[in-house]
Amino acid sequence: MRIAEVSERYDISSDTLRYYERIGLLPSVNRNGSGIRDYSEIDTRRVKFVKCMRSAGLPIDVLIKYMELVQQGDKTIEARKEILKDQRELLAARIAEMQATLELLDHKIEVYENAVLRAEKAILEIEA
Amino acid sequence: MRIAEVSERYDISSDTLRYYERIGLLPSVNRNGSGIRDYSEIDTRRVKFVKCMRSAGLPIDVLIKYMELVQQGDKTIEARKEILKDQRELLAARIAEMQATLELLDHKIEVYENAVLRAEKAILEIEA
DNA sequence: CCTTGACTTGGAGTTAACTCCAAGTGATAC
DNA sequence: GTATCACTTGGAGTTAACTCCAAGTCAAGG
The missing domain is CATH 1.10.1660.10 (Multidrug-efflux Transporter Regulator; Chain: A; Domain 2)
Known part of the structure; x- marks a missing residue:
């Protein structure tokens, strides 16, 4: 190819x-x-x-x-495993950090949604 | 501070x-x-x-x-919400990608564990 | 035969995000 | 009062990871 x-x-x-x-x-x-x-x-x-x-x-x-x-072949299997394990832990930590940020973003978006809704409601009351 | x-x-x-x-x-x-x-x-x-x-x-x-x-104050709330929503989706996609890679890493690590165990077992059998 | 288009190389340039530096200032320690 | 130390500035340098470029080769189509 x-x-x-x-x-x-x-x-x-x-x-x-x-x-x-x-x-x-x-x-x-x-x-x-x-x-x-x-x-x-x-x-x-x-x-x-x-x-x-x-x-x-x-x-x-x-x-x-x-x-x-x-x-280098089979004699490096142990060393390779250690690299993957290290990287696995680093990756898991980054995922956890990003997951927390995702939740914070969701929270902030919700706060903004409510702010928009309140603003729209206020306009309706003025119009009514 | x-x-x-x-x-x-x-x-x-x-x-x-x-x-x-x-x-x-x-x-x-x-x-x-x-x-x-x-x-x-x-x-x-x-x-x-x-x-x-x-x-x-x-x-x-x-x-x-x-x-x-x-x-710029309250008049930009809608625009800010859109930015956060966009970024939230991008972040969720990246987390999903990383999660898949994490699982692949776990799988590879397990394969390596088994390879090491098999090698150790083979050595024991030779010694026995 | 000549053009076109995908490929080759070594090396230079770009991008995002810092990170460092030199020269200078002001407050505190001795 | 002078040495030290954290701070200031504008600008230059660094790092990781590409990305692009010029000049050249080769095979296929017309």
Whole structure:
């Protein structure tokens, strides 16, 4: 699969895909005879994983480290697990923080709704 | 209250507090005779609000717009409500995305746990 | 054969959000 | 009274993560 199709399928620009490969976040993709990238199914699974992690806010340097360990095979399983556990906890904390902000927003929106309603009621009473 | 105390209380650097004031995210804080900022209780409530919204990832430009509307009084209530509703939806979407990633991480961690357990079991069997 | 269009590279530029710095001021400690 | 310290300003520098660009290659269509 060519870069344009991967880009469209996972909604990541070609520039970003090449950038990820350059910095080692995605391992080198195989090329065809003319040097053009040909993404394998495994490559696309990696793209999907990286996209998912990046969308959740995991930092690139941590993900590079993780992908390096993946390349090194089974002896790095413990280290990889620790990275994922650390990031899992950080992510859970961020979600909790955002959830609290969501509730605050809901509360403020409700206060505004009531303010609008009171204002409308006041206008009706004047008109009546 | 001086900037250092606000900084410590809300865990925002003095530089950031001054930066927020410069770009209009926080309204000008009153100064004492020697030009030093003296944060009022209202000021600190605003700091707390901005800190909360920023931590949840709301962009600065949107928050500046919101704070400008707050300064303009009651006639902007409807507009402010719309901003908060928009941001609420964006935030809810991001939380959902992150929640899905959290679950994926949990799944991967579990897979790694099992891999480690299998490896340990294999070693025990060799030793036995 | 020539044009078109997707691809390639290395490197430069951009964006958001800070973060730091130099030079200066005023109040307090010794 | 002078050293120290937190504060002030305007502006420059940094960081993370892209994003864009110029110049070139290659395959397919007319």
